[in-house]
Amino acid sequence: MGFQVQFYRKSHNYGKALDFDFHGFVPNKNDRNVVVYVVWGIQERDMSSCHFSDSRCTGTERMDPTFDPNTMEAQLALKVILYVVLTWCGAFLPPTKK
DSSP, rough: OOOOOOSSTTTTTHHHHHHHHHHHOOOOTTTTTTOOOOOOSSSEEEEESOTOOTTTTOEEEOOOOOOOTTHHHHHHHHHHHHHHHHHHHHHHHOOOOO
C-alpha cells in the first residue's frame, strides 16, 4: 500500500477529498459487477448551491420540460440502446443460421 503525505487537516474539504481519492477506490471482489442507469429527460445537475471545494455535494436534479418520450426519435433511441446493452451482456443474441 502507498504512503500519503497529509497537507491538509482531515476535517478540511480538500483533506477529505484527498483521503477519499486515496482510500475510496480500492478494488474488491464486486468490481466486475456494474449497474448502468440509462436516463432520458433530465438536464445537467444544478451545482449552484454547492461550494466548489465540497466533494460530497451532488447539487439538485433538473428535469427537461421539452422532453417527450412518445416521439419517434425517443422510441428509436430506446430500442437501439436496449438492443446494444442486451447484446453486449449476452442476454439477447441474434438468431444463428443453421
